[in-house]
Amino acid sequence: QKEVEQNSGPLSVPEGAIASLNCTYSDRGSQSFFWYRQYSGKSPELIMSIYSNGDKEDGRFTAQLNKASQYVSLLIRDSQPSDSATYLCAVTVSGTALIFGKGTTLSVSS
């Protein structure tokens, strides 16, 4: 059974700090990896995608992928209260269906 695991949190960081979110996946055949942000009562919003080992940066966000360790992470620099949300890690195996983790709740205090 293909699984994606995340620490449910809450992860609490002060404003301006770096938030580090982690995710592991079980299927070595996983091809692409995504981070979505979901505010309470809203739909998931794609914030990062990565498919090669290493780092990918976009603004304050950096995604890191290590396929050997089956590990993907998201770093949020200069965290803002508006970053407070649930962050969902998702992977695809066959390039179609996304398999989601249950999400990590991030709380950024001002």
Place this chain on the structure above:
Amino acid sequence: NAGVMQNPRHLVRRRGQEARLRCSPMKGHSHVYWYRQLPEEGLKFMVYLQKENIIDESGMPKERFSAEFPKEGPSILRIQQVVRGDSAAYFCASSPPDSPINEQFFGPGTRLTVL
């Protein structure tokens, strides 16, 4: 460029009634996916469709649920004889054709409440 559109945003049904959820993908996108998010649960894949074809329905319950994406018009997720356990948020996502990474963009969702 309009995003993924879903309607209705909220739907209330009594047990035994039918629910029809509609999804229009982003402009230029021809792949549609349906996901369900139960309270306190993660998002679960249900079905993947292209125009007039169901590509993967491995996540669909075997009974009462069906989906279509006709040549013209939106994709429809149909739930017959709803039960209280069907109460959830149903999200549609779309992706462009021939995308090697398959980034999927979500609509606002339909919140189904079964009384």
